[in-house]
Amino acid sequence: MVLATVPVEYYLLLSAAVFCIGLFGILTRRNALVFLMSVELMLNAANINLVAFAFYWENLTGQVFVLFTMALAAAEVAIGIGIILVLYRNFNDVDVTEATTLKW
Amino acid sequence: MTTRPELHRETNKLIGVLALGLFGVLAAVFLTSGFGTAEGFETGAITSSIGYAMFNLDAGSIDSEGFLVSFILIALVLDAALDGSIMLAKEDEEEDY
Amino acid sequence: MEGVFQFAPAIAALPFVSFLVALLAGKYMPKKGALAGILATGISLGLSLVVLAVVLSGHTYNETLYTFVDAGEPFSLTFGLLIDQLSALMLVIVSLIAFLVHVFSLGYMNDEGEMGLPRYYASLGLFTASMLAFVFSDNLLMAFIFFELVGLCSYLLIGFWFRRDAPPSAAKKAFLVTRFGDYFFLIGVVGVLATFGTAQFAGSEGFPALAEAALGAGETFYGFGAETWFSILGLLVLGGALGKSAQFPFHTWLPDAMEGPTPVSALIHAATMVAAGVYLIARMYGFYALLPTVLAIIAFIGAFTALFAATMGVVKNEIKQVLAYSTISQYGYMMLALGAGSYVAAVFHLTTHAFFKALLFLGAGSVIIAMHHNENMWDMGGLKDEMRVTYLTFLAGSLALAGIFPFAGFWSKDEVLFDTLVVGLETPLLLVAYVMALGAVFLTGFYTLRMVMLTFHGKPRTDTAENPHGVRWNVKFPLVVLGVLAVVAGFINMVPVEKLTGANVSFLSGYLADAPDEFLTSSAHYGELLETYAGYESGVLAGSEPLTVLLGGGLALALALAGAGLGVVLYRADEPTRHTEKLGGLHTLLMNNYYQDEYQVWLAEGLTARVARAADTFDQGVIDGVVNAVSSVSLFSGDRLRRIQTGVVTNYAAIITLSLLALIVVFAVLGGWF
Numbered sequence: 001m002v003l004a005t006v007p008v009e010y011y012l013l014l015s016a017a018v019f020c021i022g023l024f025g026i027l028t029r030r031n032a033l034v035f036l037m038s039v040e041l042m043l044n045a046a047n048i049n050l051v052a053f054a055f056y057w058e059n060l061t062g063q064v065f066v067l068f069t070m071a072l073a074a075a076e077v078a079i080g081i082g083i084i085l086v087l088y089r090n091f092n093d094v095d096v097t098e099a100t101t102l103k104w
Numbered sequence: 105m106t107t108r109p110e111l112h113r114e115t116n117k118l119i120g121v122l123a124l125g126l127f128g129v130l131a132a133v134f135l136t137s138g139f140g141t142a143e144g145f146e147t148g149a150i151t152s153s154i155g156y157a158m159f160n161l162d163a164g165s166i167d168s169e170g171f172l173v174s175f176i177l178i179a180l181v182l183d184a185a186l187d188g189s190i191m192l193a194k195e196d197e198e199e200d201y
Numbered sequence: 202m203e204g205v206f207q208f209a210p211a212i213a214a215l216p217f218v219s220f221l222v223a224l225l226a227g228k229y230m231p232k233k234g235a236l237a238g239i240l241a242t243g244i245s246l247g248l249s250l251v252v253l254a255v256v257l258s259g260h261t262y263n264e265t266l267y268t269f270v271d272a273g274e275p276f277s278l279t280f281g282l283l284i285d286q287l288s289a290l291m292l293v294i295v296s297l298i299a300f301l302v303h304v305f306s307l308g309y310m311n312d313e314g315e316m317g318l319p320r321y322y323a324s325l326g327l328f329t330a331s332m333l334a335f336v337f338s339d340n341l342l343m344a345f346i347f348f349e350l351v352g353l354c355s356y357l358l359i360g361f362w363f364r365r366d367a368p369p370s371a372a373k374k375a376f377l378v379t380r381f382g383d384y385f386f387l388i389g390v391v392g393v394l395a396t397f398g399t400a401q402f403a404g405s406e407g408f409p410a411l412a413e414a415a416l417g418a419g420e421t422f423y424g425f426g427a428e429t430w431f432s433i434l435g436l437l438v439l440g441g442a443l444g445k446s447a448q449f450p451f452h453t454w455l456p457d458a459m460e461g462p463t464p465v466s467a468l469i470h471a472a473t474m475v476a477a478g479v480y481l482i483a484r485m486y487g488f489y490a491l492l493p494t495v496l497a498i499i500a501f502i503g504a505f506t507a508l509f510a511a512t513m514g515v516v517k518n519e520i521k522q523v524l525a526y527s528t529i530s531q532y533g534y535m536m537l538a539l540g541a542g543s544y545v546a547a548v549f550h551l552t553t554h555a556f557f558k559a560l561l562f563l564g565a566g567s568v569i570i571a572m573h574h575n576e577n578m579w580d581m582g583g584l585k586d587e588m589r590v591t592y593l594t595f596l597a598g599s600l601a602l603a604g605i606f607p608f609a610g611f612w613s614k615d616e617v618l619f620d621t622l623v624v625g626l627e628t629p630l631l632l633v634a635y636v637m638a639l640g641a642v643f644l645t646g647f648y649t650l651r652m653v654m655l656t657f658h659g660k661p662r663t664d665t666a667e668n669p670h671g672v673r674w675n676v677k678f679p680l681v682v683l684g685v686l687a688v689v690a691g692f693i694n695m696v697p698v699e700k701l702t703g704a705n706v707s708f709l710s711g712y713l714a715d716a717p718d719e720f721l722t723s724s725a726h727y728g729e730l731l732e733t734y735a736g737y738e739s740g741v742l743a744g745s746e747p748l749t750v751l752l753g754g755g756l757a758l759a760l761a762l763a764g765a766g767l768g769v770v771l772y773r774a775d776e777p778t779r780h781t782e783k784l785g786g787l788h789t790l791l792m793n794n795y796y797q798d799e800y801q802v803w804l805a806e807g808l809t810a811r812v813a814r815a816a817d818t819f820d821q822g823v824i825d826g827v828v829n830a831v832s833s834v835s836l837f838s839g840d841r842l843r844r845i846q847t848g849v850v851t852n853y854a855a856i857i858t859l860s861l862l863a864l865i866v867v868f869a870v871l872g873g874w875f
Contacts, residue, residue: 005142012134020127024120026854035850058143063150064174071178075185082192100848119851122858129865133874 011052019045032084032094036077043073205251206262209282212248212292213333215241216299220326227319234322235307242300242329249292256289261717263339263403276394283339283403285716286723287548291336291480294552295473298559299329301679302468308675309464309566321361325468328354332473336480341400341408341438344481345383345390348441351474352379358469359461371457378454378801382444389437396422396434402484403720409487410721416491416734428492435488435495438481446478446532449506453798455529459521463566466521471528471562472555479535479551486544487721490730496737497630500540500621504634504641507533509795511644515651516781516791519576520565523652527602528558530641534617537638541631542737543620544724545694545710550613552709553690557601557610560683564595567676568656571669578652579779583661587669590677592657594684599653601687603646604761611758612691614642619696619753626740642757646764654772662776700750 018041025038047066054062084094091099146166153164154171219241223234230236265281284292303325310318331354335347353376360372393400393408401407415427422430442448447455458470469475482489482499489495507530514526531554538547569576571588585592601610618638625631661667694709705711716723731737742749771780782788790796845856869875 005144008139008142009134009137013131016127016130016134020123020130023126023854023858024123027119027123027851027858028117030851055145056139056142058145060168060170064171067171067174068177071174071181075181078182078185078189079192082189085193096851097849099850103846103848119855122855122862126858126862126865129862129869133865133869136875 005055008052008056011048011055015045015049015052017045018042018048030095030097032087032096035096036080036084039080040073040077043069203255203260203262205248205255206260206264206282206284208248209252209262209284209337210266212245212252212296213330213337215245215330216326216333217330218326220323220330223319223323223326227322230319232307232311233318234326235303235311235318238303238322238326238329239300239307241326242296242303245329245333246293246296246300249289249296252284253289253293256284256286257712259715261285261720263720265339276398276400278342278394279340279401280343281339282337283720284337285403285720286713287480287483287716288337290548290552290712291476292333294476294555295329295332295336298468298472298555299325299332301559301563301682302464304675305467305563305566305679306462306464308673309570310462312673312675313570315462317361321358321462324354324357324361325465328358328469328474332477335477339402341390341393341402341485344484345386345441348386348445348477348481349383351469351477352376352383352445355379355458355469355474358465359458361461361465367457368460371454371460375454375458378451379444382440382442382451384440385437386441386444389434389441392434392437396430402487403722405719405721407487407721409485409491412488412491413730413734431488432492432495435492436498438485439495439499442478442481443502444478445481446475446536447529448478448502448533448536449509450797450801452506452510452529453794453801456522456525456794459519459525463521463562463569466525467559467562467566470525471558475528475532476551476555479532479539479547482536482539483544483548483551484722486539486727487730489539490542490727491734493735493737496540496542496735498540500537500631500634503533503536503538503540504637505533506530507537507641508637508644509533511641511648513791513794514648515644516784516788517648518578520568520578520581520652520656521562521576523578523648524558524561524565527561527645527649530645531558531602533641534614534638537621537634538617541617541621541624541634542728542731542735543617543624544727545713546613546616546620548713549694549709550617552693553601553609553613553687556683556690557598557608557687560594560598560680560687561602563676563679563683564591564598567591567672567680568595568669570672570676572665573670575663575665578655580663581656581661581666582659582663583657583666584669585657588657588672590680591672594680594687595657596653597684597687599649600765601691603649603765604642604757605646605765606758607688607691609687609689609691611761612695612697615754615757616694616696618642618757619750622753623739623741623749624737626742627738628736639757639760643760643764646761646766647768650765650768651772654769655777658773659777660775697750697754701747 022038022041022045025041026035029035029038047069050062050066050069054060054066087099088094093099148165150166150168153166153168156162156164157168157172158175216238219234219237222237223230227234227237262282262284265279267280269278269280271277303322306321306325310321315321328351331347331350335344335351338344338347356372356376359375360369363369363372390400397408397411399406399408399411402409404410412427412431415422416431420427425433444451455470455475459466461470489499510526510529510533514523514530517523517526531550535547535550535554538544538550565576567588568581568584568591571584571591572581575581597608601608604610604614618635621631621635621638625635692706695706696710698704699707710724713724716726718726742752771777781791784791793799845852
């Protein structure tokens with residue numbers, strides 16, 4: 001039995017919305033940890049997109065891929081926290097706008 | 105000491121217009137493109153099937169062997185990430201040779 | 202005997218070897234390189250005499266020894282020897298005077314204890330080698346190369362005593378003024394090569410022959426008619442000749458060149474280097490004979506310079522200065538002869554002038570040694586008793602210069618004047634030049650005898666003049682040799698005697714007419730060219746040639762005697778008065794050389810420097826400015842663009858987002874997503 005489904009455009013819209021919220025956070029927030037959280041949001045938006053299309057094309061590959069990305073996102077956050085720790089050690093501040101030596 | 109939550113007003117919010125702009129464009133593209141009906145999945149419990157497949161039991165309703173490789177890779181990657189973050193978090197030690 | 206021509210390059214190569222020996226080993230040699238020079242020039246002299254003998258017996262030589270650029274290309278550049286009558290004669294003259302000057306230098310430089318003699322003998326050797334190679338060059342480019350080398354050696358030798366103030370300055374002036382003329386010469390050489398594809402002098406593939414053919418065929422070059430274009434080329438090459446032969450307006454360097462040692466003045470600035478200009482025109486006479494306009498210009502420049510320099514020589518007080526202006530004046534005569542179509546007279550006067558002018562300079566050198574290097578004639582006097590040999594030879598040279606019968610100068614100058622007169626009778630324009638030359642004859646006699654009287658006659662005016670420093674055999678030997686030549690050299694071409702008595706005594710004319718037909722360098726061939734193209738014909742006074750000879754010769758001799766007599770009379774007293782100062786304003790004008798030096802300095806500083814400065818401003822402001830502006834655009838934009846890298850991560854993210862947004866919009870619009 002095929003349930004009455006939500007049209008796929010709305011899933012995409014949801015995914016876009018979550019992505020742009022994450023992007024907003026990256027563009028405007030100064031705390032490194034909040035920066036990292038916004039990056040997570042963007043990753044998950046991509047996951048929603050993947051799942052929606054897996055459902056659309058009836059292909060489980062999409063869902064498997066999502067499992068991969070979730071695990072990798074977790075790993076990446078682990079490394080990211082480590083980097084923020086080193087950042088704090090060098091610049092004595094977690095403000096991303098303070099660490100500006102990589103420039104001209 | 106804790107203070108009540110306050111709206112974050114320090115940063116320049118103008119730059120966030122870019123994010124809103126991007127959302128607008130994406131929404132416009134998605135809503136005007138014509139998708140047909142979704143095909144949906146078969147009914148059945150995928151997660152129990154994954155569990156059965158993991159223990160090599162044959163009781164799952166859906167064919168879900170393909171999910172298993174992801175678990176192994178997840179395990180490896182998480183392990184590596186844990187080691188990496190611990191290494192980054194360590195202080196620089198004096199090494200005596 | 203033709204095999205001697207294989208050794209002909211040694212005539213120039215041997216002095217070059219002596220240059221190297223003096224340069225590298227001179228300081229170890231007893232006479233500091235003099236003996237190498239004397240040996241080399243002696244052997245060159247011997248070889249030149251042998252070559253002359255062979256040429257007299259009828260053999261000549263025109264060979265290319267080395268080809269830089271092959272024929273068949275737009276032009277061919279070669280190195281070769283041309284030994285015909287003219288060059289054989291000149292080789293003997295140059296090597297003889299070089300030899301005598303080398304011997305004289307033993308007395309002038311070595312015995313006086315001068316320093317830096319290896320450099321002196323090396324420069325002399327290089328000069329001799331270059332001049333000899335210039336004489337036997339067979340094409341214009343090779344002649345130009347050695348022309349320049351000769352100028353370089355002149356610079357080195359004038360500035361020999363470079364630790365004093367005047368000599369280096371005089372050397373620079375000589376080099377720059379001659380270089381200015383040589384610039385036109387170079388353009389002329391390039392023009393000749395571009396027009397004819399070859400710069401050879403002799404033969405039917407030489408450029409004079411090609412020019413004659415082009416003129417006859419009526420070809421045009423670069424939009425000009427053949428005669429106009431060739432006149433332009435001729436005038437360009439003439440620039441170099443005028444510079445080297447110190448004709449107006451390039452004469453200013455020669456009096457200053459007297460700062461060099463006197464043997465150098467004798468060799469270079471009397472007999473050889475300044476002869477190079479006249480020799481060049483004579484060598485290319487087959488080309489110049491086609492161009493009546495250029496010939497007229499040469500004649501006028503020559504006659505004018507003769508008169509102009511003679512006026513300046515009248516008032517000078519230093520013995521070498523008088524001789525310098527005399528040199529300028531006499532080369533004016535040679536140019537006049539060439540311009541009037543008298544090739545033989547020009548070569549004749551070149552020969553006799555080389556001998557008596559070198560003699561006069563060497564005599565002056567002897568006097569200068571005696572006077573402990575004081576050149577002022579007013580400090581001399583009464584030297585004839587103490588310095589018999591010098592006096593007698595100097596007197597012989599002066600009488601030759603003044604043109605008194607029967608010394609050498611009489612015959613050659615008389616022939617120049619006679620030929621100008623007879624051509625001028627048919628072409629009246631040349632009569633003006635003739636009158637100017639006659640004026641110069643009078644003045645020449647005057648200043649020459651003035652010089653002799655002031656130096657040798659009267660009572661000694663200073664102590665040094667009473668007890669002059671003695672001179673040895675190495676000074677007297679060259680003087681005697683040249684003295685004899687100054688007396689007898691005129692007898693090689695006694696044209697008046699031939700015209701009056703019909704005896705066959707004009708040996709030089711016959712010799713120069715003997716050049717082989719295939720060379721096209723004989724005076725007979727030039728005569729034909731002159732009649733056909735330049736329209737020079739001989740006229741006669743009162744209808745008979747002997748009468749013309751007598752009248753012309755008599756007039757010249759009378760003027761010479763008058764001038765000489767005036768000089769003797771005015772300056773024979775024991776304590777002569779300074780008569781020339783009575784001329785007042787004219788005297789000041791002449792002493793200042795008609796302000797030509799100041800004029801040329803103004804040309805350089807006031808005119809050329811200003812133009813150069815304006816050009817420099819244009820170059821730096823406009824051309825450099827454009828280049829700098831282009832680079833500054835790059836620098837400025839780079840400076841502004843790098844400020845995008847603020848180092849703030851959120852900025853980078855913003856830029857990425859912006860770019861992504863822009864890309865999607867562009868794709869959407871172009872791809873028609875809506």
